Every structure is written in C-alpha cells, then in structure tokens.
Amino acid sequence: MSDTAPPGADWKPDLDVIRAAAVVAGETALGYFRKAPDVRWKNEGRSPVSEADLAANDVLKTRLLAARPDYGWLSEETDDDLSRLSRETVFVVDPIDGTRAFIAGKELWCVSVAVVHRGQPVAGVLYAPALDELFEAVAGGSALKNGAQISVREAKPGETLHLAAAEDTIGKLPAPYRSAVTRIPHVPSLAYRLAMVADGRIDGTLVKKNSHDWDLAAADLILASAGGALADLDAQPLSYNRSTVVHGVLCAAAKPLLPGLIAASRSMEPH
Template sequence: MPAIDLPLLIDAARAAGDISLSFHGRSPTVWEKDGDQGPVTEADLAVNRMLSERLRAARPEYGWLSEETPDDKDRLAAQRVFVIDPIDGTRAFIRGDKDWAHAIAVVEDGVPIAGVVYLPARSLMFAAALGHGATCNGRPIRVSGQSNVARAQVLTTKPNLAPHHWSGGVPPFTRGFRSSLAYRMALAAEGKFDAMLTLRPSWEWDIAAGAVIVSEAGGDVTDRRGRPLRFNTPKRQLDGVIAGGAVVPALLAALA
C-alpha cells in the first residue's frame, strides 16, 4: 500500500532538513559537476549519504535513483525505487535563499506512489500517497480551478517563453518563478499557482515527488506532448513537464 511508505519519507525529509540547515547560510564547500550539470555542495552529499543509509536500511528490496549517487542499473529490475533529489535548487541554497527543497519519492512500476517535497527553511512539508490525497503541513491541498490561460499564473523560466515553443504565440499568462522544480510543482498542487511548466529535458529526481503530490491534489501531470510521465527509466529524463490544475489542457493545446 502506498501510504505505508509515506511516514518513512516524511521522517527522512525532516532528518534531511536538520542536516541541510546546519550548512545553510554558512558558505558550504561547492564543486561544479562534470558535463555542465551545475553545482553540488557538501550539504547535498551529506543529505544524500544519510538518506541512502536510512531509506535503504528500511526498504532493502527497493531500488535507488538519486542525483548524487552514481547510477546503478539494478534499479531497473526493482518493482519499487526511491527517487531522490537531496537538495533541489542547489543554487538557491548556495545563495542563502529559502526556495530549495528535499524531494523524496517512491516509484512503483514507473509510477510515483508516495512523495514528499520539504522546504526546511520555510517549514513547509508537502506530502502525498496514491489514493490518499495531498497535504501541506497536514492540511489538504487542491489544484486551481482557473482554466482561462490569460488569467493564469504559471511558474516557468524565461527560455520557455521563446516563440518557437508555441503554435500561436506565447499565451498571455502571468509568469512566476521559484528556483526548485519540486517546489514549483508543490505550489501548483496547492493552487497558489495555476500550473508550472518546463519544456527542456527534466531529471526524474526533480519531478517524481511533485508528480504524485499534484496528481493527488486533483491535477494533471504530463510531459510537454501531453503524455503520462514514466519514471525509473534508463535515460532518467523526461521530455519536459506540465503540471497543475484546470489550465493544463489549454497550455498543452497552445504548444507547438
């Protein structure tokens, strides 16, 4: 049952927050990853180490996919897999901002069945398990009912507004931004924004936890072509993501 894993994920996320906050605002050591994949800090690695030890000890039969762990293809044969981003929004973390998150999910046969997005610097715990709804700090949350794209508030980055992405011009929604993709998904699940979208290839660990939270909040989650998302794939990437409430079909229809 999906809900069995959720308390484990919540407890692990809180423990991750204790570690990350001990580094936050204190100039942690930073490295640049190979292949232009961005920065990583000593905090990312400390959180990843703790999560690996804690979660894998609790569920040794589960596979493991994390941004900060070399990929082990044995995960592809596992029915259930932890999909982890130890710190999503590392650049914001390095700056000392608050908009970064721990994103922890369990995926079963390619579908996220439990997930948490925890922002320790904001004391926000978004959580969901398949068939059990979505919450923020224990309070039920629901996606927006706004279907008019001209009135919508959408979390996205400026490159996604390039005209070539859109069939009839960029829709006249109001753009917002947060550093963490997982946090953008959580805000769409909460209905504080009507949707989020990213049209570039997206890593599974940024999306898995948010996907089940949006879905359980009554929303739609697809790739940029309107197809269902599948996780624990060999490539580890998705063809963009659109997630949110009633405006998602209009956004999909507007894309080139």
C-alpha cells in the same frame, strides 16, 4: 505508462518512512545553510553540488535502505546503479532540489523523496526546511501541506493564468494564449514549483527538457493528488525508473487547464 500499483496496496507505511527520513535530511542540510558550504561542479561544470547535498544524500540512503533493503535506489548524488531496473520498487530522491538557491542563501529549496513502484510514484514527500513546509501524498489519498489538504486552483474562463516559465519561453507562446498569462518570478526548485501548482499559488508551469526523475517523481504524485497533472507534449503521464531518467518538455497544471497549456507549448516546438 507502466503497470499500476496493485489494487488496494497500502503505501502509507512507506510514506511514514520517507517523511521521517526527509525531515532528518532537511535538518541536516539546514545545518549548512547560509554557512558557505564547500561546493564543487559536476557535469562538465554545469551543475553545482555542495557538501550539504552529499550529507543529506547520506542520511537518506542510510535511513531508507535500512528500512527497505529490497528497494532500488536512484539519487541525483549517487552514481547510477542500473540494478534498480530489476526492482519493482525504488526510492527516487534529490537530497536538495534547488542547489543553486541553497548556495545563494535563498530559501526556495527542498528535499524530494519518492517511492516509485512499477514506474509510478506511490508515496512522495517534499520538505522545504527553510520555509517550514512539508508536502506529502500517497497513492489513492489527498495531497497535504503541513498536514492540511491542498488542491489546485480552479481558474474560471477568462481569468488571468499565473504561469512559471522562463521569460523567453513565455515570449514564444501563441499571442492569444500569452495575452491571458502572467509570468511569475523564477522559482529555482522544479519540485517546489510543481508543489506551488498543487497548492493553488500558481496555475501551471512549463518545464524545459532535461529534467530528471529525481526532480519530478515526488512532486508528480503530490500534484496529481491535488487535482493536477504533469504530462509530456503528447499529453502522456510520465513513467519513472527507466534506463534513461531524463525527460523532454513537460507541462503541469490543473487538469482542466492542461490541454490548453500543452497545445500552446506544442506550437513553440520545431516541426
């Protein structure tokens, strides 16, 4: 993991900045919701981007860099400027996490904004305007949902675990582990799925490879502040704002459940 934030650093002012920007960006996106926004395809036709994504991105970039002009910038909807690697502190944003759901008129999408310092998220906000839900956390503080503290569910031994994962992935889990698992229906926003672990609605999730910093950074901090953790299959926490922003297979759960979930996931990987 990269160097940690300075002891006693106060990131609450940054949390205030990103919260305010995320709310404005979310309301901007909501203005396009269920109104057939223009859509184009990127990444060789694999990923949709709507005019709402771009409008929300413009709001975030304008507001955030005006407030913190010395910070770097990493967004799904902005061409990557590697000068961010020379900045200790960077905004990592996804203007709409769950664009496919947004385009389809489904409510499970959110604005994701994080402040990352020396590779670690130190302030994070997820705003789901169609659901009127705002998740937030700051380094050293509690995770909040609409102002109330949230925490992961403390599953007892023998209880059924509710996991979010692709159906084919659940089917490949080792039989003893799989027998204690109930798969929850697809959640189109990865960031929101991690927030569901943070607020105890589900016990964990498996994340297929090729997720990106902007999908994860804000939700990672919110989950950690709620008593959970996000890790790779070596049980290592993630580091952000690297030259590559793509991640491998990941697991997220309450801390006591994470080793078992990682072990089950590793057994599915080719050796």
